[in-house]
Amino acid sequence: MIALENVTKRYGGQPVVDDVSITFGGEGVTALIGPNGAGKSTLFGLVGRLLSPDAGRVTVDGMDVASTPSSELAKVLAVLRQDNHVAARLTVHDLVEFGRFPHSRGRLTVHDREHIESAIGYLELGPYRDRFLDELSGGQRQRAFVAMVLAQDTEYVLLDEPLNNLDLRHMTEIMRLVRRMADELGKRVVIVLHDINFAASYADRIVAMRDGVVVADAPAREVMRPDVLAAVYDTPVDVREIDGKPVALYYG
Amino acid sequence: MLTDPTPTESGALPAAGLHRTRLAASWASPRFRLVLLGGVVLALTCGYLFTDVPGSLAFALRIRSLTVVAMLVVATAVGVSTVVFHTITQNRILTPSIMGFDAFYVLISTLIVFTSGSAAFLAFDEFTLWLVQVVVMVAFSVLLFTWLFGGKRRSIHLMLLVGIVLGTFFRSFTEWMQRMLDPLDFQVLSDAMFASLTRPDETLLALTAGLVVLGCAAVVPLLRTLDVLTLGEPAAVGLGVDHKRVVMTLFVGVSVMIAASTALVGPILFFGLIVANLAYSYAGSFRHAWTLPAAVLIGMICLLGGQLVLERLFGFGGTLSTVIDFAGGLFFLYLVLRKGAR
Numbered sequence: 001m002i003a004l005e006n007v008t009k010r011y012g013g014q015p016v017v018d019d020v021s022i023t024f025g026g027e028g029v030t031a032l033i034g035p036n037g038a039g040k041s042t043l044f045g046l047v048g049r050l051l052s053p054d055a056g057r058v059t060v061d062g063m064d065v066a067s068t069p070s071s072e073l074a075k076v077l078a079v080l081r082q083d084n085h086v087a088a089r090l091t092v093h094d095l096v097e098f099g100r101f102p103h104s105r106g107r108l109t110v111h112d113r114e115h116i117e118s119a120i121g122y123l124e125l126g127p128y129r130d131r132f133l134d135e136l137s138g139g140q141r142q143r144a145f146v147a148m149v150l151a152q153d154t155e156y157v158l159l160d161e162p163l164n165n166l167d168l169r170h171m172t173e174i175m176r177l178v179r180r181m182a183d184e185l186g187k188r189v190v191i192v193l194h195d196i197n198f199a200a201s202y203a204d205r206i207v208a209m210r211d212g213v214v215v216a217d218a219p220a221r222e223v224m225r226p227d228v229l230a231a232v233y234d235t236p237v238d239v240r241e242i243d244g245k246p247v248a249l250y251y252g
Numbered sequence: 253m254l255t256d257p258t259p260t261e262s263g264a265l266p267a268a269g270l271h272r273t274r275l276a277a278s279w280a281s282p283r284f285r286l287v288l289l290g291g292v293v294l295a296l297t298c299g300y301l302f303t304d305v306p307g308s309l310a311f312a313l314r315i316r317s318l319t320v321v322a323m324l325v326v327a328t329a330v331g332v333s334t335v336v337f338h339t340i341t342q343n344r345i346l347t348p349s350i351m352g353f354d355a356f357y358v359l360i361s362t363l364i365v366f367t368s369g370s371a372a373f374l375a376f377d378e379f380t381l382w383l384v385q386v387v388v389m390v391a392f393s394v395l396l397f398t399w400l401f402g403g404k405r406r407s408i409h410l411m412l413l414v415g416i417v418l419g420t421f422f423r424s425f426t427e428w429m430q431r432m433l434d435p436l437d438f439q440v441l442s443d444a445m446f447a448s449l450t451r452p453d454e455t456l457l458a459l460t461a462g463l464v465v466l467g468c469a470a471v472v473p474l475l476r477t478l479d480v481l482t483l484g485e486p487a488a489v490g491l492g493v494d495h496k497r498v499v500m501t502l503f504v505g506v507s508v509m510i511a512a513s514t515a516l517v518g519p520i521l522f523f524g525l526i527v528a529n530l531a532y533s534y535a536g537s538f539r540h541a542w543t544l545p546a547a548v549l550i551g552m553i554c555l556l557g558g559q560l561v562l563e564r565l566f567g568f569g570g571t572l573s574t575v576i577d578f579a580g581g582l583f584f585l586y587l588v589l590r591k592g593a594r
């Protein structure tokens with residue numbers, strides 16, 4: 001499990017993650033929701049050892065993120081960041097290959113190549129494997145980054161808004177893939193989503209943040225309530241039941 | 253292990269992918285490209301060593317091979333350090349000289365002439381001067397680096413900015429001193445400020461070569477890690493790179509190499525920029541195992557070819573660095589304008 005104990009992160013005195021204590025990343029898929037600026041990416045940064053907290057402690061499977069060697073953590077935790085851009089000219093295959101770095105240190109074994117191939121296949125990037133990243137559409141590039149994270153083959157997978165730039169079909173495919181990663185491979189996926197209906201139908205648990213504080217942490221169905229969602233987003237949200245599933249209506 | 257959900261779709265590569273793979277496997281492969289560069293360097297070296305021998309071949313070989321070694325040392329130091337610097341700072345336009353290496357070199361020499369006159373400067377023990385230059389340059393850059401990168405802030409951009417500001421300050425201070433010099437002293441100083449590759453001092457050359465080898469020894473085990481660093485710091489950390497330690501090691505290596513070679517031949521401003529960018533477009537791979545040797549070999553081609561043309565065709569042996577700086581300046585403008593046009 002990923003545990004934060006009284007973690008605070010400030011920017012210029014202003015807390016962005018404010019004394020948060022939470023344990024998440026249980027089996028299955030956890031959706032992290034919340035308005036822009038709620039501190040979701042900052043939370044991922046703290047877990048992914050890119051930011052050091054001003055107070056508190058972050059552990060992954062009991063390993064303190066601050067003191068465990070980065071190379072060890074990279075074998076259990078993979079993070080896809082919200083903004084990814086690469087200056088060098090890499091092909092899709094080159095990028096996905098990097099996912100194996102924590103295991104192979106750059107010397108690929110047959111086993112590594114299998115992981116690379118299956119990640120490329122999984123994200124339907126076969127036809128683009130030798131294309132340079134700057135020759136892809138935004139969605140294809142996004143899928144290439146997801147494939148890299150998949151190739152890293154870690155127990156915990158943190159995805160920060162992976163549905164950005166994706167069309168409806170690929171959004172659904174990524175969410176299905178996320179579900180299968182959890183169900184078939186036993187991965188624990190934590191995913192930042194803006195479309196709460198995706199969260200409701202694919203996630204087991206929903207964690208909601210607002211103003212640097214966790215305001216809800218419960219099974220998906222319990223968070224999908226008008227009062228909870230309205231409090232998280234500070235905007236009226238209606239929730240209807242369609243075919244037995246809660247659907248949020250916020251176009252209103 | 254995931255099983256492929258759509259084996260047909262990903263299994264059948266379109267013609268474009270296949271074509272590129274086959275191309276990559278043949279004449280356009282990074283290996284072949286590198287061998288080609290090596291061949292050109294070898295040919296130029298032979299051309300430089302064995303043609304146009306005025307007197308005894310043995311004597312000419314002795315003098316010229318020293319120049320070739322000096323070129324190799326400088327090409328290695330500049331090529332490797334520029335490419336590594338580009339990777340750790342995530343840019344392709346600035347070179348390590350932005351950290352004020354050349355400014356320091358000129359400052360130290362100017363200080364000596366300013367305080368004790370050109371006669372004392374000329375009488376100065378070469379070895380001591382070299383050592384002082386190297387120590388001051390390495391100490392300055394490593395201090396700047398630990399101050400701005402080793403602490404909590406860890407900002408490469410801040411470091412570059414401070415480097416530029418300090419470099420400018422030292423240059424202005426140097427200029428101010430140079431204005432107060434009498435014309436003779438100034439003449440001696442300006443002569444010393446032009447990089448010169450011919451007739452290097454043997455001991456200093458050996459010492460410089462030693463330091464450059466040391467710098468390379470720090471870089472070579474990190475070749476694959478450097479590849480990961482091209483993804484940027486966040487992604488590299490996510491993939492298990494101990495970013496702070498790795499960048500620190502690389503930076504010290506870069507500083508030592510560039511300080512040693514600058515102290516040996518003098519400041520070469522734009523040379524690294526040319527060779528690194530040519531290497532990126534020529535090497536056929538972003539991997540440092542290919543771009544680094546390509547940069548070194550391209551550097552050798554520039555130096556040897558330039559020297560051959562200038563010395564044998566035009567009879568101006570000593571002006572190579574000026575020509576390279578001129579060409580490099582134009583190239584720099586081209587890079588900046590091209591970036592702007594996009």
Ligand SMILES: Nc1ncnc2c1ncn2[C@@H]1O[C@H](COP(=O)(O)OP(=O)(O)O)[C@@H](O)[C@H]1O
Nearest residue numbers: 011012016034035036037038039040041042043
């Ligand atoms: N490097 C930074 N410096 C200053 N403020 C920052 C920085 N990064 C994030 N913030 C601020 O922290 C808050 C939370 O940001 P973030 O975690 O990216 O939110 P989210 O991912 O939930 O949209 C925002 O108000 C943002 O402006």
Ligand SMILES: [Mg+2]
Nearest residue numbers: 040041082160
């Ligand atoms: Mg965010």
